[in-house]
Amino acid sequence: MAKGDRLGELEAMVLAAVLHAGDDGNGAAVYRELTERGGRDPGVASIHVTLRRLQEKGMVDSWVGTPGPQGGRPRRFYRLTRRGLEALATFRSMMDGLFADLPVPGAETGG
Amino acid sequence: MTALQRRLLRWAEARLGLDDLGATIDELAEERRHRDGSAAAARWRSREVRRAVVRAVFSPARRADGRPLLEVIGREFRFALRRMGRRPGHAISFAAIVGTGIGIAVFMAETQADLLNPDSGVSVDAARVTWVTEEGLAGPTIPLDGSEPWLRTNDGSVRRLAAIWPSAQVIETPTGILRVIGERVLPGHLGALGGRLRAGRDLAGPDEIVLSHRLWTERFDGDPSVAGTALRVGDRIVSIVGVAEPGFHGPRCCVPPGYWEVAPTTADPVRAELFVVDPTDDGAAEAWLGRTTMASDPPGRPVLRHPTAAPFGGERGFIGRILGVLLGLAGTVWLTTLLSGANLVVADTLARREELRLRTALGARSTETWIRVGCETGVLAALSAMAALAFAAVFAVVAPWLFPMIGGDTTIRVAIGGRALLLAAAAGAVSALFAALPAALVALRVASSSRVRRGPGDSRFAAVGLGAQVALAGTLVIVTGLFVGSLRAFDGDFVGFRNGDAAVHFLTATSADPGPAVDDLLAAVGGAAALTSRLPVYGAAWDSVSTGGGERIEAAIESVTPGFFDVVGTTLTSGEPARTPHEAVVSLDLAARLGWGDGAIGRTLLLADTLSLRITGVVEAATWATGELRPSVYRGFTETVSDAVLLARGSAATPSALLAALRPLSVALRPFETLDGLHVRSRVLEVFLARLALVFGAIALLVAVGAVHSHFLRWVRARERDMAIRRALGAPLPRLGRSILGRALLHVLPGALAGGVLGIAAARALAGLVGSVPEVGAGLFGVTAGVLGVATVVALVGPIHRAGRIQPMAVLREE
Numbered sequence A: 001m002a003k004g005d006r007l008g009e010l011e012a013m014v015l016a017a018v019l020h021a022g023d024d025g026n027g028a029a030v031y032r033e034l035t036e037r038g039g040r041d042p043g044v045a046s047i048h049v050t051l052r053r054l055q056e057k058g059m060v061d062s063w064v065g066t067p068g069p070q071g072g073r074p075r076r077f078y079r080l081t082r083r084g085l086e087a088l089a090t091f092r093s094m095m096d097g098l099f100a101d102l103p104v105p106g107a108e109t110g111g
Numbered sequence B: 001m002t003a004l005q006r007r008l009l010r011w012a013e014a015r016l017g018l019d020d021l022g023a024t025i026d027e028l029a030e031e032r033r034h035r036d037g038s039a040a041a042a043r044w045r046s047r048e049v050r051r052a053v054v055r056a057v058f059s060p061a062r063r064a065d066g067r068p069l070l071e072v073i074g075r076e077f078r079f080a081l082r083r084m085g086r087r088p089g090h091a092i093s094f095a096a097i098v099g100t101g102i103g104i105a106v107f108m109a110e111t112q113a114d115l116l117n118p119d120s121g122v123s124v125d126a127a128r129v130t131w132v133t134e135e136g137l138a139g140p141t142i143p144l145d146g147s148e149p150w151l152r153t154n155d156g157s158v159r160r161l162a163a164i165w166p167s168a169q170v171i172e173t174p175t176g177i178l179r180v181i182g183e184r185v186l187p188g189h190l191g192a193l194g195g196r197l198r199a200g201r202d203l204a205g206p207d208e209i210v211l212s213h214r215l216w217t218e219r220f221d222g223d224p225s226v227a228g229t230a231l232r233v234g235d236r237i238v239s240i241v242g243v244a245e246p247g248f249h250g251p252r253c254c255v256p257p258g259y260w261e262v263a264p265t266t267a268d269p270v271r272a273e274l275f276v277v278d279p280t281d282d283g284a285a286e287a288w289l290g291r292t293t294m295a296s297d298p299p300g301r302p303v304l305r306h307p308t309a310a311p312f313g314g315e316r317g318f319i320g321r322i323l324g325v326l327l328g329l330a331g332t333v334w335l336t337t338l339l340s341g342a343n344l345v346v347a348d349t350l351a352r353r354e355e356l357r358l359r360t361a362l363g364a365r366s367t368e369t370w371i372r373v374g375c376e377t378g379v380l381a382a383l384s385a386m387a388a389l390a391f392a393a394v395f396a397v398v399a400p401w402l403f404p405m406i407g408g409d410t411t412i413r414v415a416i417g418g419r420a421l422l423l424a425a426a427a428g429a430v431s432a433l434f435a436a437l438p439a440a441l442v443a444l445r446v447a448s449s450s451r452v453r454r455g456p457g458d459s460r461f462a463a464v465g466l467g468a469q470v471a472l473a474g475t476l477v478i479v480t481g482l483f484v485g486s487l488r489a490f491d492g493d494f495v496g497f498r499n500g501d502a503a504v505h506f507l508t509a510t511s512a513d514p515g516p517a518v519d520d521l522l523a524a525v526g527g528a529a530a531l532t533s534r535l536p537v538y539g540a541a542w543d544s545v546s547t548g549g550g551e552r553i554e555a556a557i558e559s560v561t562p563g564f565f566d567v568v569g570t571t572l573t574s575g576e577p578a579r580t581p582h583e584a585v586v587s588l589d590l591a592a593r594l595g596w597g598d599g600a601i602g603r604t605l606l607l608a609d610t611l612s613l614r615i616t617g618v619v620e621a622a623t624w625a626t627g628e629l630r631p632s633v634y635r636g637f638t639e640t641v642s643d644a645v646l647l648a649r650g651s652a653a654t655p656s657a658l659l660a661a662l663r664p665l666s667v668a669l670r671p672f673e674t675l676d677g678l679h680v681r682s683r684v685l686e687v688f689l690a691r692l693a694l695v696f697g698a699i700a701l702l703v704a705v706g707a708v709h710s711h712f713l714r715w716v717r718a719r720e721r722d723m724a725i726r727r728a729l730g731a732p733l734p735r736l737g738r739s740i741l742g743r744a745l746l747h748v749l750p751g752a753l754a755g756g757v758l759g760i761a762a763a764r765a766l767a768g769l770v771g772s773v774p775e776v777g778a779g780l781f782g783v784t785a786g787v788l789g790v791a792t793v794v795a796l797v798g799p800i801h802r803a804g805r806i807q808p809m810a811v812l813r814e815e
Helices: A009-024 A027-038 A044-056 A082-099 A105-110 B003-016 B021-036 B038-057 B069-086 B088-116 B213-219 B282-296 B313-351 B353-361 B366-397 B418-448 B460-493 B518-525 B588-593 B655-668 B675-682 B684-718 B720-728 B733-769 B778-804 B808-814
Strands: A060-064 A076-080 B129-133 B160-173 B176-185 B197-200 B208-211 B230-233 B236-244 B259-262 B273-277 B497-499 B503-507 B528-532 B541-546 B553-560 B572-575 B583-587 B604-607 B611-619 B631-636 B645-649
Touching: A009 A027, A009 A044, A009 A076, A009 A082, A027 A044, A027 A076, A027 B021, A044 A060, A044 B003, A044 B021, A044 B038, A076 A082, B003 B021, B003 B038, B021 B038, B069 B088, B069 B366, B088 B313, B088 B366, B088 B418, B088 B684, B176 B213, B208 B213, B213 B236, B313 B353, B313 B366, B313 B418, B313 B460, B313 B684, B353 B366, B353 B418, B366 B418, B460 B684, B460 B733, B460 B778, B553 B588, B583 B588, B583 B604, B588 B611, B588 B631, B611 B631, B684 B720, B684 B733, B684 B778, B720 B733, B720 B808, B733 B778
Parallel strands: B176 B259, B208 B236, B553 B631, B583 B611
Antiparallel strands: A060 A076, B129 B273, B160 B176, B160 B230, B160 B273, B197 B236, B208 B259, B230 B236, B497 B503, B503 B645, B528 B553, B528 B645, B541 B553, B541 B604, B572 B611, B583 B631, B604 B611
């Protein structure tokens, strides 16, 4: 795996959030997924900067949508590329391998 | 969201290279308002804006398309280089104009630094010598054999010492009789000062001399077999044993020696001029001298003298002011070229307005326009800085022509090195900023405006810049006229050897021949004229004076004719001039020190404990501006004409008539230097100023002419269609020419008027700094107007010619 394909924690979380957001995956949706499912709030700006970095790595694709009926500025939408999916899978298997058979206190108590 | 928050968010978006950060925050805030209420939503929004700003502050700047700013700048620089390659004429014009301005400024800054700071680049071909004492000062005898404690270094070795007993001698050379300065010196004198022999051997005993290289070439035709021949010096026959190398003349001031011989062992050290050769730096020499003076009190005033430190001698301060003025002039030239360069870039920007509009229509932001214009101007400025260095180097090569007062046996080199490189780089950066700013503003206006512009000549930036250039050129023409005028004024008022600001004196000579009668000589001069015994060859005469029984005071003694005070511009505060050798005028400070107060007149002053002088007058100050102790006692004239210095000021005779009257008298006196040589030397500073101002003024004028020419050439090109229609309708070429001329006058006239006002201000500033600068008169204004008018007409020849070549049918067919 190339160095650029490795993910940081926030990058992995943002990728997962984009995956959860599905076709409506604009910045706001990604933020919602990340805060509600991940329980973490890194800030809207940090999420956007991470999305742009992931796009430079070729893990996320983006396009500008059309403005809504009320007008306003056009929004940018995101989706995972194949490379992003592979990177996320690799990250998950790495974490699973790392935590396998490990008596993690939270896992025991919290289930 | 408040306006401030929105502005901060836009800034953060631009810096982070994001395009929908604000929209995301708006959407999420709206959700929160519905869910948690307005207050909570506002708090959340504030927090997110704050976090975005913090994130932006600590992130590298990026563009909207996500590329790092540096990458964008690099791409724009490559584009600018390609564009420069496609249009070399524009780049060469900019670099030549702005490079000239920067080059002049760099050269003058280097000259200023080098000439006034000896350790920073000026090389003077002379030994590093510390002047310790002067001839004629009272004090104990100094043993010259090295036993004097203050001649010893900390490790006990003896410092190299040069003791010189100068005297004026008549010698018989193959080309005639000549009066020269001969120096009696210690054995090994040349070696101690770092001098070498060009031919023959060094001095070994009495009645041997070594010729100076100048005397050898001028009077012995560089005869290689001169060593071993005999020569009559005064009433002695001596043997020439060697010739000094070119450029060596020793540490003494003013008149270079013609030969050297070994001083007899009986020579009195008190009468010698002593120089300690110190190869260390100035600071160390000064510190050493200070310690030594306190330790053993050597005689005389410990005057530090360093030939490498003061190539201008006692006029260093004056030269510093002059160089400051010239640095200002150079800065004005630079400003002129900057305006011209900015005009070029503005005109170029206007010419590509279609490209700029297209870029804007395709979504280019104003930042990108700034970057593009900035990069292009930066490349041009870098090219200008390189041209400036080349220009400064050329200027440094011709510096000896610009600094004629150095000349002679001394070589001045203005070093163009690392510091010049830094200066040129800094000036180039300022130039780039100066040129890019108006060009970018014009580019933004052109790119955003749908209004059809008629052409480059309509730009207000260009019009103002052109007027400013003409104004600066006019100012420099006036300043040049002032300097040339001061040269003429000086030529008309004075003859002789300039001495500071106050007066001019003409050195006749010392001679066994008594010369003409005092009255005959003064009558030949006409106007205010006087004689004084104070010979610059020997320095002032000092002696002790007292009232008879009280304290002895060291004072400068000078014997002068009654007209002396008028010539040097000082009036007696009381009494009248001394008319006999037994009378004297004293300075106010001396009268006060002797305790006479206001009652000096009629009292008796004892000179050197032997000679009684009756005081006839008191004078405030008769300043010679040489930096030496002010002369304090002025005796009635006692010398023969040939032993005196002739002072002439405000002579009624014209300079040429005065020279003609004095020439036969001075030839009879066998002077150290010819009268014509002295005349040339007396004007050397004024010639220097006039030459440099002339060079700067000519460059500023050329730049302004070039600017007017290129501006109206573009103007005509942009109006080819209009002019073609006018020609087709029967308008004759002279009418078109008049319209171009009229348009040009709209730009040139306000500039010329502003130049006149600036010129008057510059003249006042110069008069305060330099003195002897004439007032700006109607004549100078007329000359300036004429020069600017001719320059404008010359500059418009090309554009009018271009208008005349317009073929109406061809242009309209293309339409």
